[in-house]
Amino acid sequence: MSNHAPIIPSLSDSGIHYYQTYEESLALWPVHHETFYVPTRFGQTHIIASGPKNAPPLLLLHGVLFSSTMWYPNIAEWSSKYRTYAIDIIGDKNKSIPVDLNGTRTGYADWLLEVFDNLGIKKAYLVGLSLGGLHVMNFVLRAAERVEKAVLLSPAETFVSFHPNFYKYALGLFVPNGVENFLKWMMGDRYVLHPNFAKQFHAGVMWQDELRNQKPKADGFPYVFTDDELKSVKVPTLLLLSEHEVIYDPQSALHRASTFVPGIEAEIVKNAGHVLSMEQPEYVNGRVLSFLDK
Known part of the structure; x- marks a missing residue:
């Protein structure tokens, strides 16, 4: 594993501010952790690691604009049994440093294969939320031999297309009160982000960086996998969707996943919205561990 200090390019004022808010969110991490970078040909990947170094590896992939710090409500339980690696997805707003x-x-x-290799991991458990869930499914279809089990939490698209409102609110993030309106739409009155994390999310929206503002591509993300792709899944998979999901219809996603993915365990979590790992951490933490442990 390589954990050499990266060469961090000069940051704009908004980038410097974002890095400061990231550290403030990381202060919410309830267990011992270490942070480091691993090199890939796509850039330096920032990782937050916790748990016993000899425990089975569990890789965590976050939602868009949320970064790895979003796992603070989950990490204590998961890292009690696993060596957790919370990976900042390259190209999104976080502390990874994309170059190509x-x-x-x-x-x-x-x-992600290069991240595995540079961590010295042959096979791991994977958990991803939203954009991270889409990454997990994409990886499962391309490198099943590297995955023990996969957990998808409110995956972005993957099974069904986004509701048109998603684009309306996402594009509206950059107008006055756009962040507040987006979070209100996504979380309703059920949940309020911790002030540290809300500050980081807002800073990420405001941070203008071409390498971290990837434009959608025809063969990129977001993406709805085909019937044949879903039928070809060879990894034990758990899908948790949310009762109050707004980015797409959770019942349609549940039906399509259950129809095509062999042996999938799929359910809708009550009293939760899109970011269910933060809204209902007690249930999600236990449900994920029970799936991984069996």
Whole structure:
């Protein structure tokens, strides 16, 4: 494993501010952790690691604009049994440093393979939320031999297309009150982000960086997998969707996943919205561990 200090390019004022808010969110991490970078040909990948170094590896992939710090409500339980690696997805707003990102589905899988290799991991458990869930499914279809089990939490698209409102609110993030409106739409009155994390999310939206503002591509993300792709899944998979999901219809996603993915365990979590790992951490933590442990 390589954990040499990266060469961090000069940051704009908004980038410096974002890095400061990231550290403030990381202060919420309830267990011992270490942070480091691993090199890939796509850039330096930032990782937060916790748990016993000799425990089975569990890789965590976050939602868009949320970064690895979003796992603070989950990490204590998961890292009690696993060596957790919370990976900042390259090309998104976080502390990874992209240099050459083609943004294709194959490219993203190759990036994650290089992360595996540079961590010295032959096979791991994977958990991903939203964009991270999409990455997990993409990786499962391209490198099944490297995955013990996969957990998808409210995966972005993957099974069904986004509701048109998603684009309306996502594009509206950059107008006055756009962040507040987006979070209100996504979380309703059920949940309020911790002030540290809300500050980081807002800073990520405001951070203008071409390498971290990837434009959608025809062979990139977001993506709805075909029937044949879903039928070909060879890894034990758990899918948790949310009762109050707004980015797509959770019942349709549940039906399509259950119809095509062999042996999938799929359910809708009550009293939760899109970011269910933060809204209902007690249930999600236990449900994920029970699936991984058996």
